Amino acid sequence: MIHFENVGLRYGMGPEILRDMTFDIPKRSFQFLTGPSGAGKTTLLRLMLMSLHPTRGLIHMFGRDLSQIPRTELPMLRRRVGIVFQDFRLLDHLTTYENVALPLRVRGKDEGAYRNDVIELLKWVGLGERINVLPPVLSGGEKQRAAIARALIDRPEILLADEPTGNVDPPMARRLLNLFLELNRLGTAVVIATHDLGLMDQVNARRMILTEGRLDIYE
Amino acid sequence: MNELSRLRARKVGKPSATEQQPRRTEMHVRPTAPILPASNIQGNALMVVIAIMAFLACLTLGAVSMVRATAASWQSQISREITIQIKPEEGLDMDATLQKARELALTFVGTRSGTIMDDDATARLLEPWLGTGLDLSELPVPRLVIITIDEQNPPDFAAMRDLLASEVPQAFLDDHRTWVDRLVSMAHTTVLIGIGVLVLVFTAMILTVIFATRGALSGNRHIVEVLHFVGAERSFVATEFQKHFLKISLKGSAAGSALAALLFATANLWQSRSLATPESDQATALFGTFTIGFGGYLGIFATMIVIALLTTLTARFTVMRTIDEIDFIRSDPARSEGAPPS
Ligand SMILES: Nc1ncnc2c1ncn2[C@@H]1O[C@H](COP(=O)(O)OP(=O)(O)OP(=O)(O)O)[C@@H](O)[C@H]1O
Numbered sequence: 001m002i003h004f005e006n007v008g009l010r011y012g013m014g015p016e017i018l019r020d021m022t023f024d025i026p027k028r029s030f031q032f033l034t035g036p037s038g039a040g041k042t043t044l045l046r047l048m049l050m051s052l053h054p055t056r057g058l059i060h061m062f063g064r065d066l067s068q069i070p071r072t073e074l075p076m077l078r079r080r081v082g083i084v085f086q087d088f089r090l091l092d093h094l095t096t097y098e099n100v101a102l103p104l105r106v107r108g109k110d111e112g113a114y115r116n117d118v119i120e121l122l123k124w125v126g127l128g129e130r131i132n133v134l135p136p137v138l139s140g141g142e143k144q145r146a147a148i149a150r151a152l153i154d155r156p157e158i159l160l161a162d163e164p165t166g167n168v169d170p171p172m173a174r175r176l177l178n179l180f181l182e183l184n185r186l187g188t189a190v191v192i193a194t195h196d197l198g199l200m201d202q203v204n205a206r207r208m209i210l211t212e213g214r215l216d217i218y219e
Numbered sequence: 220m221n222e223l224s225r226l227r228a229r230k231v232g233k234p235s236a237t238e239q240q241p242r243r244t245e246m247h248v249r250p251t252a253p254i255l256p257a258s259n260i261q262g263n264a265l266m267v268v269i270a271i272m273a274f275l276a277c278l279t280l281g282a283v284s285m286v287r288a289t290a291a292s293w294q295s296q297i298s299r300e301i302t303i304q305i306k307p308e309e310g311l312d313m314d315a316t317l318q319k320a321r322e323l324a325l326t327f328v329g330t331r332s333g334t335i336m337d338d339d340a341t342a343r344l345l346e347p348w349l350g351t352g353l354d355l356s357e358l359p360v361p362r363l364v365i366i367t368i369d370e371q372n373p374p375d376f377a378a379m380r381d382l383l384a385s386e387v388p389q390a391f392l393d394d395h396r397t398w399v400d401r402l403v404s405m406a407h408t409t410v411l412i413g414i415g416v417l418v419l420v421f422t423a424m425i426l427t428v429i430f431a432t433r434g435a436l437s438g439n440r441h442i443v444e445v446l447h448f449v450g451a452e453r454s455f456v457a458t459e460f461q462k463h464f465l466k467i468s469l470k471g472s473a474a475g476s477a478l479a480a481l482l483f484a485t486a487n488l489w490q491s492r493s494l495a496t497p498e499s500d501q502a503t504a505l506f507g508t509f510t511i512g513f514g515g516y517l518g519i520f521a522t523m524i525v526i527a528l529l530t531t532l533t534a535r536f537t538v539m540r541t542i543d544e545i546d547f548i549r550s551d552p553a554r555s556e557g558a559p560p561s
Pocket residue numbers: 011012017035036037038039040041042043044086555556557558559560561
């Protein structure tokens with residue numbers, strides 16, 4: 001589904017943060033992406049989201065060579081990817097409900113058609129009571145779950161999650177992990193960037209480890 | 220695992236009515252808020268600017284149309300009389316020449332009658348300057364023939380002038396057009412200036428909106444980013460901004476043009492109330508009547524719509540271009556040094 005070949009990336013004139021990345025994210029796969037802080041996990045996820053161009057190398061998304069795709073078509077591909085940001089990126093003037101519904105709104109869907117889906121998903125991530133609340137009054141963990149719900153609402157083919165358990169207690173972390181596993185079982189490929197070893201130990205999954213710009217993969 | 224099975228049901232799209240029944244309480248959500256926050260100080264300032272611009276545009280438009288109407292009425296007014304002046308010359312038989320000029324003029328279609336100003340009348344005309352009891356035959360005073368004409372069907376003044384010039388070289392035809400022409404051309408200049416002002420006002424407005432849009436874009440950059448990440452197309456973002464600016468500009472231009480319309484209505488009212496007072500007569504002489512009529516109010520309304528459309532289109536165009544720039548900078552790691560890491 002995602003294929004990287006000799007991808008390298010540097011910001012500005014700085015050092016190469018990612019070097020010779022060659023890997024595949026198969027359909028329906030589940031993997032952790034880990035590495036020390038500043039290793040480039042977020043950068044790698046942004047490459048997979050097609051919001052950053054590699055300095056060199058080839059990226060294929062959904063079987064298509066990204067360098068051959070006109071920029072106007074990228075949003076359509078991006079809609080098949082769900083992303084949870086490290087810093088959530090919820091819009092403060094929209095309620096939890098409206099934030100989660102945003103991807104559907106962007107796709108031009110009618111509110112009546114998705115209202116129940118959104119509410120159901122919010123209940124499912126434990127935000128049933130926080131539907132009409134603005135993000136500034138949500139706790140870190142609640143924001144996290146709202147961000148996850150937003151990434152899931154349109155049933156993406158691949159979910160990229162950047163530190164999705166960074167702000168929740170271990171039971172909640174386990175619950176979110178179970179959610180991701182269940183999603184994966186239903187056919188969504190999942191990439192979880194984390195440095196939470198405890199979390200990774202709970203699942204026997206593929207690990208992609210970034211160190212000093214290089215990637216090692218442990219199946 | 221109850222939750223997961225519910226999720227699975229959602230995933231495969233199976234109606235999960237059986238599991239849902241006890242939970243079917245309708246949740247209340249507020250009416251969906253616009254993606255761009257409705258009001259902020261910048262938006263209010265822009266609204267005021269647009270209101271002022273709309274006000275100025277309407278005033279200019281009103282003034283221009285008033286001057287144009289006045290000029291048009293001047294232009295169409297043909298004087299009811301024209302005069303033929305005969306200059307005295309050595310050895311000229313004045314009475315015969317006057318008679319001849321009168322007859323020549325009356326041969327034209329559109330002339331009604333001709334009167335030769337006799338000695339008494341001419342003397343009366345000159346009294347203020349020369350005093351009473353003068354003998355005209357001793358003075359080289361020009362004499363006049365007054366021709367009344369049919370306003371609906373005026374004669375061909377140019378042809379008359381040519382004929383007189385060839386037949387009676389001492390005659391001079393005055394159709395009182397010169398000063399009217401001068402006034403009319405002055406009015407035309409005023410109209411041109413007004414159109415220039417209008418163009419300037421519109422240009423200033425477009426530029427203001429471009430700056431405001433760019434400002435709004437950078438002020439709402441985080442929203443643009445989130446929209447990008449959830450897969451929004453450029454046109455979707457542009458439409459959101461366009462809605463935002465349409466609201467602002469409709470409010471602004473409505474306020475401005477309403478104010479202008481009110482001003483015209485008040486002026487009109489004042490003029491009709493104080494009809495025939497010296498102040499009002501002076502104003503009328505200077506500006507024509509303040510009536511801008513139904514057409515004028517329609518023009519004001521049209522101005523309002525044009526301003527709103529212009530603002531909206533400018534916003535859309537600017538957003539499209541700016542989003543392209545943002546997109547380009549964001550996706551290029553070589554240029555994203557200053558951007559917050561995400
Ligand atoms: N927009 C940017 N411009 C310049 N440098 C950047 C930018 N974004 C990230 N970097 C740099 O790239 C490196 C990798 O950053 P990145 O955010 O990908 O790390 P990370 O693995 O996600 O770290 P963490 O675990 O702390 O989230 C860092 O050294 C960072 O300073």
